[in-house]
Amino acid sequence: MPIVAAFIVPHPPLIVPAVGRGGEREVQKTIDSYLQTAEEIAALKPETIIISSPHAVMYRDYFHISPGEKAFGTFVDFRAPEVSFAETYDTELVAEIERIAREKNFPAGTMGEKDPRLDHGTMVPLYFTEQRYTAFKLVRIGLSGLPLTKHYELGKIIAKAVENTNRRVVWIASGDLSHKLQEYGPYGYAEEGPIYDEKLxxxxxxxxxxxxKDFDEDLCERAAECGHRSFTMMSGAFDGVRVRSKVYSHEDVTGVGYGVCSFYPKNNGDEFVSLARMTIETYIKERKRIMPPTGLSEKLTSTRAGAFVSIHKKGDLRGCIGTIAPCEDSLAEEIISNAISASTRDPRFPPITTAELDSLEINVDVLTEPIQVKSLDELDPKRYGVIVQSGYKRGLLLPDLEGIDSVEQQLDIAMMKGGITYEDELTVFKFEVVRHK
Structure with a gap:
């Protein structure tokens, strides 16, 4: 099961009333937004909540995951010992994250815990969440001094562990934005502060x-943010997944940026469509052809077939390229190749741009092996696609297309596409498709 939602939240102890003692009202918008996220988490009913915190145990070249079965913490360091927490860790999910990390020789695990107490970067999100929902186990993960790309990679590992354990999981990425937004703030002002917050x-x-993961790390450092690595780790868990996002609030009245945001995975269709979409988005953004990701079904990895990738935008065709017979080693590779071609090489359209990606609808049609027909009575434009061939010329039309209601229409269009006339000697084939959308 994929991660069902994620949230970016700040962690100033000030917003806990027992700590703020009235001062929390200065950032009431943030508090209201926090309570909204708590309501949403309660509605989602996660079995496990992952919290990535900048104030958990941190190493320069290693990601620490809190070990053990339970953890405790209070706000005693902020003069509010009466606010306390007793949490149960999800040991099975932690063990699976460690296993995958070892398998990949990735520097993450439960070694080296210096202080088992919960940190305030974890407790502030817990304070608001537990006002609405408590029926969950916790996974607490610290950051590292490694590059942003490594934090993103750990997010991918965690997502795989969540899938393997079939957990219903919400991720809370704890972290403040820039600490240098106002001259009167505790850290003063730097011009990079507002630039970072605006970009984030x-x-x-x-x-x-x-x-x-592509943010300038020098900008992050000069802005004195504390949450970007936490946010990036969370983002890796949504690698290749389109999300529906919402920003609830962004305040900088204390000189520190507090942002509250949510991210829900969009319905990306089945794995055929998801693979095509991932291919298109990666190629358009990075000009890289992806490799078939792990976890695909045998239908994609162990079979070969022709396939068409069709792209629409607001109901209008935006690109369509396919193969009648398999040209690649697997159906997954066939879809990847044709998705790139449909998005960038259809001669009827200009290449798709980054700005269009969120507005695309994608279909994948997998073709059966064509069968030669002896009579037009064997055709049905709703069920069968057709291939009309004359010598080296060939035209194809997929089945069940809007406005194509007769065999004659279907043949006319297929022949026109192939530059074929009725004066030519014709061979007609039919095929069926399995349409994924």
Missing amino acids: IDTCVRGALGEL
Whole structure:
């Protein structure tokens, strides 16, 4: 089961009333947004909540995952010992994350815990969440001094572990934005502060989570943010997944940026469509051809077939390229190749741009082996596609197309596409398709 939702939240102890003692009202918008996320988490009923925190145990070259079965914490360091937490860890999910990390020789695990107590970067999100929902286990993960790309990679590992354990999981990425937004703030002002916050919020508004790993790390450092690695780790868990995003609030009245955002995976269709979409988005953004991801079914990895990838935008065709017979080693590779061609090489349309990606509808049609027909009575434009061939010329039309209601229409269009006339000697084939959308 994929991660059902993720949230970016800040963690100033000030917003806990027992700590703020009235001062929390200064950031009431943030508090209201936090309570909204708690309501949404309660509605989702996750079995496990993952919290990535900048204030958990942190190493320069290693990601620490909190070990053990239970953890405790209080706000005693902020003069509010009466606010306390007793949490149960999801040991099975932690063990699976560790197993995959070892398998990949990735530097993450439960070694080296210095202080088992919950940190405030974890407790502030727990404080608001547990006002609405408590029936969950916890996984707590610290950051590292490694590059953003490594944090993104860990997110991918965690997503795989969630899938393997079939957990219903919500991820809370704890972290403040820039600490240098106002001269009167505790860290003063730097021009990079507002630049970072604006860029981060814009990225969240667009749901472009993959861009988080590409932020300039010098900009992040000069802006004195503390949450970007947490956000990037979370974004890796949505690698290749389109998300529906919402920014609830962004405040900088204390000189520190507090942002509250949510991310829900969109329905990307079945795995055939998801593979085509992932291919298109990666190629358009990065000009890279993806490899078939792990976890695909045998239908994609162990069979060969012709396939068409069709792209529509607001109901209008935006690109369609396919193969009548298999040309690649697997159906997955066939879809990847044709998705790239449909998005960039259809001569009827200009290549798709990054700005269009969120508005595309994608279909994948997998073809059966064509069968030669002896009579037009064997054709049905709703059930069968046709291939009309004359010598080296060939025209194809997929079945069940809007406005194509007769065999004659179907043949006329297929012949026109192939540059074939009725004066030519014709051979007609029919085929069926399994349509994925």
